[in-house]
Amino acid sequence: MHYCGDDLVDIGIFKQAKTCGMEMNESTPLSDSTFSKKGCCTDKHITVQGQDELNLSFDNLTLQQQQFVATFAYTYVNLFEGYTENKTAFSEYPPPIIVKSIYKLDETYLI
Secondary structure, eight states: OEEETTEEEEOOSSSOOOOOSOOOOSSOTTTTSSOOOOOSEEEOOOOOOOOSOOOOOOSSOOHHHHHHHHHHHHHHHHHTOOOSSOOOTTTTSOOOOOOSOHHHHTOOOOO
């Protein structure tokens, strides 16, 4: 976090926080002088510790965990099985024979 005085200017989580442009340069032309000017800007860094107890190895699974993994994998794989045949219910019935154009009988015209 970058502060200019007591005001928060910017917060950077995955990158460096933007500055306000008022920070002091390290090399000043009067570097021989005994007086040094303190800048008004400060940077504050906060680090968050991660989880250290996470166990990523699957070498030692209990019997219940093995049963759960096997059951889950079996049901998930069989959930997305496709159909082998394409069945249609109307394949044995032919469409009706059109005697007259029905859409021409129902036409209306604005005059």
